[in-house]
Amino acid sequence: MTSQQGTNRRDAGTLPLSGVRVIDLTWHAAGPFGTRRLADYGADVIKIERPETGDPARDMPPFYKDEPGLERSGLFLYTNLGKRSMTLNLKSERGRQIVLDLVKDADVLVESFSPRVMPSLGLDYETLSGVNPRLLMTSISNYGQTGPYRDWKATDITSYAMGGAMINTGHPEREPLHFGGHVAAFQVGAMAAAATSMHLLGVEASGEGDHLDVGALPVWMGAIDRRQSYLMGYQYGGGNSTRPYPAGALGSGTWICQDGYFMTTAGPAMFPRMMQMVGMGDLLETPEWSTPLARSAPERLDESLAVIVPWMLERTKKEIRAECQKYGVLGGPINSFDDLYNDEHLQHREFFQEIDHPTTGPIPYPGYHVKMHFVDGGELPARKRAPLLGEHTDEILRDVLGCDDAEIASLRAEGVV
């Protein structure tokens, strides 16, 4: 927890994306997670929100102390760290003009509306690139900007199903299972951040803008749960994948142990290490156990269970983990979030970062996805909290767009901001 308070932090002006301005028209989960990654690396992310209500994520649980409120959503606070917030009515002509004015000096615009929305607002790529030919525009949507499913709706569970990974998640005699929370959506945001950063290099080199179409379905189809290899395996004649039986492969499964549950993976190829660990090492010389093929026989699975099950029951998660380490067996305990937060390793790494906020006070957040070992010293700086709704409206109108007090007052009176 000391990471946030650490003194070895870089000046925010010297980060990889320092000086890059991102106009952020994303909302909910996927888009904001992606632009948050850009903010993590120093980009100036200006988040445009609807007046009064803001990003709908502000109205989504979990709320601090379970009380709803625009500045209390854990989802919003988490996905919008380090951004500036400006309210703007995109449906008003002056609001639209302000977007165009912002785009003039921006490097990137990211949006995550349904594909029809930006054109209907008069903010399609052609218009935006007319204002700024160097603009990189990234459009994030459920299914992409083209194709028969373009306008379909999705949530994390439906997309996990359509992406293909759900059919082989769970027990074969039960219903398939989805991922927890917004894992699938955040994955899309992470891909959008990478795609945007990559094309930004190209745009900077060529001076020509670009429009990226990041469809969530293609992201899941290629990425989630190693889908790409499943699609290849199917075409190789392996058939469709199914939900596997637990402990269906030698030495693989989740075992009951003295103080919880422990997962291991071995299979016939890697099982010898596990045999050494659970005291079956002597058998390795016998013809029944000496080769991967011999170990593939179903009888070996039953015989192994007779040894592994009691062995696990006699030991704690920590003891098993240590034995796995000693013998080179792949495994880990089934942890809860309590265990995760208090995990000795993540605490040692100072992974969680304490961030203060007017509503919550200082609370821990998941940290950066990387540790940058800058050779000229310092680490990525402490993150700034998520912005209050419209917290930076005046500042942006004044400093970025050069509006004077009278103009700001008139925009406010008209309900544009």
Add this chain to the structure above:
Amino acid sequence: MAADNSGVNSLGSPNPGNPTQPDPSLPLAGLRIIDFTVVFAGPYGTMQLADWGAEVIRVESTTHFASTTRGMLARPALATVQAQTGMGMGMPDSEPGERPWNRSAVFNAHGRNKLGMTVNLRTEEGQEALERLVAVSDGLVENNLPQSMERQGITWERLSKINPKLIMIRMPAFGLDGPYKGYRTWGNHMEAISGHPLIRTYSDLSPEYAPAGVPSDAASGIGSALAFLMGKRYLKRTGKGLLIEAPTAENFVPLLGEFIMDYSMNGRVWTQMGNNHFYLAPHNVYRTQGEDQWVTIACWNEEQWQALCERMRRPELADDPRFCDNESRFKNKAELDAIIGEWVADKHASWVLDQLQIVGVPSGAVINERDAIEDRHLEHRGFFKRMTHPEAGTHKTPMTPFKSMNNPGVGPRRHSPRLGEDNEYVYKQVLGYSDEEYAEFDKKGHIGMDFDPSIP
């Protein structure tokens, strides 16, 4: 060009002679990446860099087989291959062929656009070749057990002396320091430690049934590619390379953000949620007609719920006190799921999906691999590209998951490299060895397209 180490100015100047022929207009054309990655997370990251035009050189050895990278075993028996079909494993026609390591579905899915070289780093001349490669490269990516890399001399301290502009990405499971530095895990164990299986498993079964399933591999791959790009920008700004740690745990745990926020804000520990949402109902998967056929349905708001009632021809449900608002629906979700389950039970999943999407209700069929390959939307978007692999045949490969208006060439160009396929190009053109020196490497066993016969 082979010795170009300017780093800063190399964008837009592709390496001539590169057998994968990156288009010079690709965003990373002209950059060279050394690839020591194994299994999936690392290779998925370097696949991004290769898709985007970088020259990615996989460094392998004929004397070491990293299990699960090019298959579970170098020389699996026919019966073993036949037993490993589906689930992203397997080989064409379930036959190992002459060189099984070139026929693995996992490897051939993520190896595209990369070059393959072999070298034995346990020798002096092997280390010298590595040093030459480092000197003419822009990046290095690896995701091995940290100690095993360090044993081979692959450390920032050493390599940065050879090339101070190197961007070195290391992706251990847990980090380069800390109590778990040496942990051997795959993604599923790291996710178990991170709390994921416990939240997603069935509410009415023991956690022994907690499912594996590994979003962390791809998440870390994408994270590592982003990290490289950020390293590239840092280099541009300062003229200096750097070491970036992108541990898979630290790339995955952020995807569980809301659970951690609820824990830190309210002390709540979510567990065994199955297909339940935090607060929405309906939100579940329902069995439809056919074997193992399912459809997912979720409603975000009252409008969608009312549309669902209309489409089920049960408009009275919208006003039913048990279901009239989300809170009531969530409380009575067992009854609600039974009603929806009954409605879909005798229908086809794709029919339900179409009917619900027409009226704006989020719905998705639980598709399998065949459905994906034949999907009309993906077909329309040109998501799959046919590619031929010399030892595996012609198959559809997924394109990069996003499209660029100005760079439509981003994506698969060449098949996954066979072991040692590009040795001649790498040794002679990239590293600058003469024909005689190359022959010497060959004689000493560095060069080859076969694993050593002693490897099972």
